[in-house]
Amino acid sequence: MSFEQQSRQFAQQGFALFPGLLAGAPLELLRAECDAFVAREDARMDAAGVDTIGISHRGKRYFANECQRVAPQLRSVLFSEAMADVCRATLGPDVYFFFDQYVVKGPEGGMPFSWHQDSGYVVGNGGPADHAPYLTCWCPLDDATEENGTVRLIPGSHKHGIIPHDRQQGSNDLVGAPAGTEGQIVEAKAGDVVAFSSLTLHATGANRSDKPRRVYLAQYTPEAMLDPGTKHLRRNAIAFLRYGERVTTG
Secondary structure, three states: OOOOHHHHHHHHHHHEOOOOOOHHHHHHHHHHHHHHHHHHHHHHHHOOOOEEEEEEEEEEEEEEEEEEHHHHHHHHHOOOOOHHHHHHHOOOOEEEEEEEEEEEEEEOOEEEEEEEEEHHHHHHHOOOOOOOOOOOEEOOOOOOOOOOEEEEEEEOOOHHHHOOOOOOOOOOOEOOOOOOOEEEEEOOOOOOOEEEEEEOOHHHHHOOOOOOEEEEEEEEEOOEEEEOOOEEOOOOOOEEEOOOOOOOOO
């Protein structure tokens, strides 16, 4: 599938798959940094004397945020020509880097993640309700399958704006659709990029395999996002593309 076809699919369905885009050295770099960020989350829980912080649950599911601030070598992937191609095909010629995180599910029972929109998390955590839809690049570091909890998406759900989300007790997930909702399963190889709109409803299943399921998440916006009231910058707004050309390269 060409970038033009992927661009059309993204516009129509709210997501597109970019096969093998990060295969090779970028994938190896992302893998090499992953364990340290999982250890960082365990250390945070140890220090607080808990097994859950936010939506991270010890041994079951980890969300390690703002990784490029700690490991600047990750910027060689975030600001690569490969990611620029994805951004051009989905967001357009003017793009900012917004946020990154590792998402890791532990083996043999790693927790599912409830149906939600990424924009629902922005609003649910105090962000602006009127922000422009942005891009999530879901980058599996291991082959992502139905067995180990790959992503499911609802095609076309990005066309209906931000929907209400409710906080789920126990998991702390924000939930935007019933658990029994059916979506399209997207199985992806390590090194692929699954790109979807922040308005696209998606979820992931439990990891029933005997190995961790590791994903690196990179998000990009078409404009700087500011918090309501204070107008302070939310997360990051590092200029990446201007008129389609890279202005940050790593």
